[in-house]
Amino acid sequence: MTDTNTANLCEQIIRTDFGPLTGTVVKVLLHHGRLPLSQIIRYTKLKARTVRACILVLVQHNVLWHAESEIDGEVLEVNVEECLLRMRYGRYVWQAEQLFGKAAAEIVQLLLDHGKLRPPDIVSQLSVYDPVKGTTLYSQALHKLVDSFYLKPSTVLSHISPVDKRIKYEKEEKTKISGFPTAKQLREAKETAEARLRREEEEAEKIGMKRKAKDHSNHHKSKRKALDENTVDDDVFFRVNCDKFNIHLRNKVIADAATERYNSYAGLVLRATLKATEAKQLSLFDPRSDPTSFADVATHIAEDEDLAGGFVLSSSKKPSHMSLLKEYYGILAAADNPTPAGRAGSFISINGSKVQVEYELIGRRLKRRVLETVARERHGDDAVRIIRLLLDTGKMDEKQISKIGMMAPKDVRPLLTAMSAESLVSIQEVPKTADRNPTRTFYLWYVDLQKAYSVLLVSLYKTLYNIACRRQAEEEEPSVKAVLEKRQRSDVSQDEERLLTRNEREIIAQWEKKREKLTVLQARVEEAVFILRDFKAVGSDEQ
Structure with a gap:
C-alpha cells in the first residue's frame, strides 16, 4: 500500500496511458496492497477476462510485480517507481536521439510502447518500409544501445517483488549473529542483504550479449586467428534501462547547479568532466565518479570555447587552456577554503592530476536547497534561518533558537509550530522525571531530514x-x-x-x-x- 497522493498520481498515469479499466485495476492494488487475482476481480467488479487482460498489459510494461504468499499463493503488487518513471519517457527518447541518432530513438520509443521485445521483433517492426537498409541500420543501433547498457534484458527477477527476497536475505544474515544483535550488526546485515540482491540482479542482466567467434584470415592461409565479437542475443527480451537514462538527468542537474553558483564556463568544465567518465557511469548509487585526468577532460571541451571569458584577467597575456582548466578545478574543489564547510560546498575532489565529481556531496546539498526553498515559500526567510541553525548546531530548545537566531520569542513559537505541522522540523521530548510531566520536560527542536x-x-x-x-x-x-x-x-x-x-x-x-x-x-x-x-x-x- 502507498499513500493517497502517490496512489492518485500512479492511477492517473496508468489511466492516461492504458485506459480506465487498467486504471481501475491499479487503483485497487494501490489502495489495498498486494492481492491475488480472485480478490482483484472482486474489488474491481469487472469481468475476470477483462482483469486478466489488464494484468497481462501491466506485467508486459513492468508495472506489476509477482510475489508468492504462503496464504494466498501468487499475488500481484504495483511497482510504484516504475509507474512514476513513465513521466520521463519523452526525455529518454530525446536523450537516445542525441546520443545515438534517430534510429536509436525509434528503438527506445518502440520498447517504451511495448514494454519489452526481442531483437528480431524490434528490427522487423521498424524496418518494414526498408527491409534491406533498415535491417542493418536498426541492428547496429540496437547493438549500440545494448552494449552501452541503455537497454537491459528482462529477467525473472525483474518481475518478482524484491521486498520478499530482501526480507529473506536479511533474516538469513541475522541468524548468523550470535547473542543479542547491536544496531551496527543489524545495519550491516541489511547492507549485506541489499548488496546480495543487487549482485543477483547484475548477474541476471548479463545475458543480453553473447560471444560469437569469427575467423579472419590474411594472405597466408597458415596464419588464422579467431576473434571474439559481441552480438545481441536474439532470444532475450529487452527493456529500457531507466537508471542509465537517469544518469544523464543527474549530470544535467549537477552541471546546472555549477552554472547557477559560478558561471556558464564553470558549468561547461563540470559538464566536460562528467562527459569524460560517462561510459563508466552505470549506477546512481555511486558516491563519486571514476577518476579522470585533466588532459582527458580537455578533449571534451570544444576548441572554440574560450574559458578565459569566465575570469577577469589582470594582465593582457592570455593563459593557456590547461592553466584555465586548473583554475576552474580549484574553484569547483573549493581549494581556497580547506575547511569542513568548504569541503561540503565543493563539486569535485582533486588527487594529483586526477579529478572526481562528488555525487554524494552535491546531492546532499541540492536536497537541502529544495527543503530551504519550500520553507521560504511557505513561511518566509525566518524559517530558513531556523532550519540552517538547527542543521548546523543540532537539537536546541525554543529559547536557544530565539537567542542565537536573534528572533523575538513571540515569533519563534508559532513559526516552529507551523513548520512542525508540515514535518519541516521535529521535536524531541527529554523528561526530567519518570512521570514525564510536561512541566518537567525539555522540548528540543531538530530537523529530521529523512522525514522532511x-x-x-x-x-x-x-x-x-x-x-x-x-x-x-x-x-x-x-x-x-x-x-x-x-x-x-x-x-x-x-x-x-x-x-x-x-x-x-x-x-x-x-x-x-x-x-x-x-x-x-x-x-x-x-x-x-x-x-x-x-x-x-x-x-x-x-x-
Whole structure:
C-alpha cells in the first residue's frame, strides 16, 4: 500500500496511458496492497477476462510485480517507481536521439510502447518500409544501445517483488549473529542483504550479449586467428534501462547547479568532466565518479570555447587552456577554503592530476536547497534561518533558537509550530522525571531530514497530480474540446488557416499557451522530485 497522493498520481498515469479499466485495476492494488487475482476481480467488479487482460498489459510494461504468499499463493503488487518513471519517457527518447541518432530513438520509443521485445521483433517492426537498409541500420543501433547498457534484458527477477527476497536475505544474515544483535550488526546485515540482491540482479542482466567467434584470415592461409565479437542475443527480451537514462538527468542537474553558483564556463568544465567518465557511469548509487585526468577532460571541451571569458584577467597575456582548466578545478574543489564547510560546498575532489565529481556531496546539498526553498515559500526567510541553525548546531530548545537566531520569542513559537505541522522540523521530548510531566520536560527542536524529504516528496506528487488534472480539465472544456476535435479532421489539419475561423484559432492559441505553462511547471516539479528521490548515492545518515 502507498499513500493517497502517490496512489492518485500512479492511477492517473496508468489511466492516461492504458485506459480506465487498467486504471481501475491499479487503483485497487494501490489502495489495498498486494492481492491475488480472485480478490482483484472482486474489488474491481469487472469481468475476470477483462482483469486478466489488464494484468497481462501491466506485467508486459513492468508495472506489476509477482510475489508468492504462503496464504494466498501468487499475488500481484504495483511497482510504484516504475509507474512514476513513465513521466520521463519523452526525455529518454530525446536523450537516445542525441546520443545515438534517430534510429536509436525509434528503438527506445518502440520498447517504451511495448514494454519489452526481442531483437528480431524490434528490427522487423521498424524496418518494414526498408527491409534491406533498415535491417542493418536498426541492428547496429540496437547493438549500440545494448552494449552501452541503455537497454537491459528482462529477467525473472525483474518481475518478482524484491521486498520478499530482501526480507529473506536479511533474516538469513541475522541468524548468523550470535547473542543479542547491536544496531551496527543489524545495519550491516541489511547492507549485506541489499548488496546480495543487487549482485543477483547484475548477474541476471548479463545475458543480453553473447560471444560469437569469427575467423579472419590474411594472405597466408597458415596464419588464422579467431576473434571474439559481441552480438545481441536474439532470444532475450529487452527493456529500457531507466537508471542509465537517469544518469544523464543527474549530470544535467549537477552541471546546472555549477552554472547557477559560478558561471556558464564553470558549468561547461563540470559538464566536460562528467562527459569524460560517462561510459563508466552505470549506477546512481555511486558516491563519486571514476577518476579522470585533466588532459582527458580537455578533449571534451570544444576548441572554440574560450574559458578565459569566465575570469577577469589582470594582465593582457592570455593563459593557456590547461592553466584555465586548473583554475576552474580549484574553484569547483573549493581549494581556497580547506575547511569542513568548504569541503561540503565543493563539486569535485582533486588527487594529483586526477579529478572526481562528488555525487554524494552535491546531492546532499541540492536536497537541502529544495527543503530551504519550500520553507521560504511557505513561511518566509525566518524559517530558513531556523532550519540552517538547527542543521548546523543540532537539537536546541525554543529559547536557544530565539537567542542565537536573534528572533523575538513571540515569533519563534508559532513559526516552529507551523513548520512542525508540515514535518519541516521535529521535536524531541527529554523528561526530567519518570512521570514525564510536561512541566518537567525539555522540548528540543531538530530537523529530521529523512522525514522532511519524504513529506516533501509526497507533496510534490500531489502537485504533479493536480497539474495533470488541470491539463485534462482545460482540454475537456466544451469550447476547447469542440475545436480540438475539429482540428483532428484530415481536411482541417491540412489547411487550418482557411478552414478554422479566427475565433477557433484564438481558442487553440490560448489552450496551447496554457498547456505550455503547465508543461514547464511540471518539468520544474519533476526536477525537484528527481533530486529528492533519485540521488541514491546519499545515505540515510544525512544529519
